[in-house]
Amino acid sequence: MNSVLLKTLYDRRWFMLGWTLGFVGFAALMVSFYPAMHQEGALDALVENMPKAFEGLVGNLASLKSFDTYLASQLFDIRLPLVAGIMAIILAQGLSTHEEERGELRTILALPISRTKLLFEKWLALVIITGVTVIGLGVGIYITAPVTTGAELEFLTFIKLALMTWLLMIAYGTIAFAVGMISGSKGLATLVSIFVIIGSFILSTFAPAVDWLGHYEKLSLIYYFPAVDIVEYGIAKTNVAVLSGVTLVALLVAIVVFRRRDVR
């Protein structure tokens, strides 16, 4: 445990284990629901009559007919961005502000560790921990799928969905992380992050139903994670670029400000 990265992973080991197990269970639950949701013909009438605007809340019910699109629309498209985003924000907030609030940051900064290195290794811990939880999703899906009727998911499709989920978590997490490192304030990091994630969720959920919200839909990070489209057409480079760009900008701003500011 001789680096900030290893120390941070060690400090957060229970958080990582808890959320990973949670993701395993969450994914397993969604997979095991599939036979109940997927009843040939049962949803056809509902799909035909359902208003387009309703899709934002319940997903595209037409996608329930196959397992991969079911998983994309019901797990990756609606529920996961919110749950995983919140998890990433809680993690990032802790990584960026807990040590400073407890007074431990000075203890670390009194050592020959540059602020850039400290910040980058903490961010790397964010990337690794979110990555592990995403692997948990895969474990949940692949341990439940063999015992669930009709639940077959190509591994490549899962990898695409998992990578984009990871990228979305990193983007949310990095925004919260950057606000925490810039301000040292848990309160401000929470406020900004909640605004970003709830804002994204509202925009993505209600934009199909409310005309004027539609103009702002691209401001939502969730917009760049169209899970059903990923299953059907693959990952769009633009979406990767936007999520990576947001992450990179937030990280760079955090480095520039944290290198200069006073710590408590």
Added chain:
Amino acid sequence: MTEKTTVLKLAQVTKKFRRFAAVSKVSFAVEQGEVVGFVGENGAGKTTTINMLLGFTSPTIGEVEVFGQHISPATAHVSHRRIGYAAGDMELPKHMTGAQYIHFVMAQSGGKKHAKRYGELVKAYRPQLEKRIGTLSRGNKQKIALVAAFVTEPELVVLDEPTSGLDPVMQSVFLATVREEAARGTTIFMSSHYLQEVAEVCTRVILMKDGGVVEDLSAEELAERGGKVVTLKSYKEIKPPEHARWPSSHVESDVHVLAFGYVREITPLLKWLASQEDVIDLDISEHTLEEEFKHIYSGQDDKGSGDE
């Protein structure tokens, strides 16, 4: 004669928090091998100054240099390779054990090459190495902080109230470590509320008051500030002798009480005492560093004494 290197230097340093100046126009330099006591009341600006030395904060105005390098939050880590640091209110990583933390500190500065020093310090301080730091008492955490400050054999050790929380036995172990380090040529910059320990080990004392340096005394000057405290009780009002320092008088139940400090030769004082009439009580005690600083803080100096 070998020329000594300036280890740290502050030039006209001011640190403001909004409109409040916690430190104002502070300038001093510390040479290699000095053991400097940095003394002052709570809120005098000691910790703010140390925070700037270590790059935790940057000065609003002025320049801080350590080992000839300009210190800013972005660059301070370079000088930290040569600095050990411990503070009385230091928060150590509570998830780590004492051993894990000290090895983490050692790993940042060359790891195993400090194994011998680690053994010596562990033997002297007997810290609880296998328990998680979060479960330790303040004194035990402080032992770990001190071992970590000295273990990398730094050229400069910065200590902010290092013995608060330590029992008297550990305080003497700490003072022995400081003496040992000083003998090796390590520079020590130490803030403390315990003036006795400052007087015991420091070769120089810098006194802070209201964010500024009010005294910067060498060990010799400190010794000169020692002398005696004379308290005299009489039925008559008595005027203090020539060369009395910070004289004060008051009346207690019709008895006049005169107190003053005295650092000169004792014979003139004895002659003066012999010439006094109606003296009902006399007390002569050693003047401690603590008393000296009390006088400085209360704004009393040598006024009215005729001292030079």
